[in-house]
Amino acid sequence: MLEPNFEKGNGLIPAIVQDYDTGEVLMLAYMNREAWLKTLETGKASYWSRSRNSLWIKGETSGHFQTVREIRIDCDEDTVLLKVEQAGAACHTGYRSCFYRKITAGGVEIVGERLVDPEDVYK
């Protein structure tokens, strides 16, 4: 199986996460080789947390797992695109997508949909 090039990014590649059905871009996270293999093995998206320096199974705290339906790899083989079925909200703020704000001339405008109160999820 083709494996991404983890060397270029010092062991990490960005993973773009897109809703399989709607095409909405949900988030971007990083994977090391361990997270990549874990994702392939389990079918649930796993990442490498740069802030916590640890493997992170998306949804393990919140229950908002991402079931991977398709994986694309880019021309340079240093970025992957995961098409997923998202349970609940992708964003830790409770919005469906992390990209819930549009940049405008005056600042930002909230355009995303808040699904859950993060205080109910991360206790």
Next chain:
Amino acid sequence: MLEPNFEKGNGLIPAIVQDYDTGEVLMLAYMNREAWLKTLETGKASYWSRSRNSLWIKGETSGHFQTVREIRIDCDEDTVLLKVEQAGAACHTGYRSCFYRKITAGGVEIVGERLVDPEDVYK
């Protein structure tokens, strides 16, 4: 205007590029502050080339410019999502999207659409 946090990525942020009309993810590139400001000023996507170490106006060689219709910023303010009108092909290989290959158990399967022969574009 809200500005991305360039510090976390040593001066660079990833920019996900999505087709404004179809929602197809076209590519991922990196921006420094100069590329960010250039994009805002011109309305055409500009990036920072990590391999050439220079500002890169997407389309300046190929003519395949990206007209930015909307910019989203993520919860952590360290990733942006550009929704663009893509002229021609986003990928230097001639495919519309850089994510033209799907990873399968057996290897990869080409699922993207090749629009142009790169030899005709990059002479």
